[in-house]
Amino acid sequence: MKPAAFQYHQPSSVAEATDLLAEHEHDAELMAGNQSLGIVMANRLATPEHIVDLNGVDDLDYVDVSAERVEIGALTSHRTIETSTALADALPMFPAAAEQIAGPSVRNLGTLGGSVGEADPAGNYPAVLTALDGDLHIVSTDGERTVAASEYFIAYMFTDLGEDELITGVSIDRGPFPTERTGMVFLEQKPAAQTWPTISAAAAVRGDDPDATEPAIEDARVALANAADVPLRVEDAEAAVESEPLGEAPLASAANAASEAAEPGEEMHADAEYKEELAGEYTRRSLETAYERAVDTADTTDTTKP
Numbered sequence: 157m158k159p160a161a162f163q164y165h166q167p168s169s170v171a172e173a174t175d176l177l178a179e180h181e182h183d184a185e186l187m188a189g190n191q192s193l194g195i196v197m198a199n200r201l202a203t204p205e206h207i208v209d210l211n212g213v214d215d216l217d218y219v220d221v222s223a224e225r226v227e228i229g230a231l232t233s234h235r236t237i238e239t240s241t242a243l244a245d246a247l248p249m250f251p252a253a254a255e256q257i258a259g260p261s262v263r264n265l266g267t268l269g270g271s272v273g274e275a276d277p278a279g280n281y282p283a284v285l286t287a288l289d290g291d292l293h294i295v296s297t298d299g300e301r302t303v304a305a306s307e308y309f310i311a312y313m314f315t316d317l318g319e320d321e322l323i324t325g326v327s328i329d330r331g332p333f334p335t336e337r338t339g340m341v342f343l344e345q346k347p348a349a350q351t352w353p354t355i356s357a358a359a360a361v362r363g364d365d366p367d368a369t370e371p372a373i374e375d376a377r378v379a380l381a382n383a384a385d386v387p388l389r390v391e392d393a394e395a396a397v398e399s400e401p402l403g404e405a406p407l408a409s410a411a412n413a414a415s416e417a418a419e420p421g422e423e424m425h426a427d428a429e430y431k432e433e434l435a436g437e438y439t440r441r442s443l444e445t446a447y448e449r450a451v452d453t454a455d456t457t458d459t460t461k462p
């Protein structure tokens with residue numbers, strides 16, 4: 157099937173884009189990489205009368221890493237995130253999440269803003285932003301606002317974003333994640349290559365002493381994708397491993413907490429019970445791997461392997 161007819165607009169600035177959204181508030185759809193929107197429109201699950209193509213808005217394509225913050229523009233492609241050495245040094249969970257999205261053609265065109273705008277609970281960046289307490293920067297003709305990832309994802313593919321708003325980018329405070337004491341990982345289980353994951357886990361662990369062989373965990377983060385209607389931060393799992401060196405008992409408690417917190421939907425290849433088990437197992441594996449990396453922070457290059 158082909159998409160229904162629509163009027164195409166290509167603004168060259170954020171202001172032009174928000175003017176268009178305000179003018180066509182109930183009938184317009186933003187387009188970024190068109191990797192998801194194209195499928196939805198081709199199947200006539202969405203029939204917007206106006207398409208606002210963001211690809212002419214160069215200001216939205218950036219990766220800025222400072223000592224305090226990481227900022228990534230909405231139009232930044234998965235490929236740019238995957239290959240950014242600055243991100244690999246500062247927040248390696250981001251490139252690890254990007255490189256596991258689909259195949260090269262989707263990664264070359266798909267964008268951070270499209271992923272967060274789509275808000276699929278199986279999405280990689282929604283889980284990353286949830287684990288890292290990221291902020292989303294949003295703009296409309298009424299001005300700019302910032303929303304915490306924890307407030308943005310409300311229900312299944314339903315977010316805090318208004319019809320006249322667009323996401324300009326995301327930012328993450330680096331304060332909780334000093335590179336010399338922090339390990340990060342993004343792990344996923346897929347039924348087949350280049351498809352969406354059955355479950356993913358984004359985890360970060362900060363140890364208390366970079367020289368200790370078994371540091372106590374000062375701060376643990378774990379968020380799961382595709383385990384509920386929104387990205388699922390599992391605070392009980394985090395609490396289970398904090399304040400002591402990582403051991404089998406706290407890991408088992410964390411895994412139990414994640415299985416209990418998960419409220420997954422059924423899928424053709426994975427029923428809810430199986431996905432609850434996976435939620436526990438991937439929580440356990442991701443925390444274990446993040447801890448190993450926090451202990452040996454010299455080894456942060458390959459963030460995807462358990």
Ligand SMILES: Cc1cc2nc3c(=O)[nH]c(=O)nc-3n(C[C@H](O)[C@H](O)[C@H](O)COP(=O)(O)OP(=O)(O)OC[C@H]3O[C@@H](n4cnc5c(N)ncnc54)[C@H](O)[C@@H]3O)c2cc1C
Pocket residue numbers: 185186187188189190191192193194210230231256257258259262265266267268269270271272273274278279280281317321322323324350351352353
């Ligand atoms: C085969 C396949 C496998 C995939 N596997 C995965 C996977 O494993 N993990 C994963 O995370 N993703 C996966 N994806 C999705 C992929 O990441 C898409 O690229 C992404 O979800 C959409 O990005 P896009 O730039 O193409 O957005 P588009 O398709 O252009 O837009 C998607 C939605 O976001 C909105 N939007 C776009 N930009 C903005 C903005 N700046 N502000 C607000 N709203 C905006 C659009 O209006 C639209 O509703 C997969 C896609 C395919 C086709």
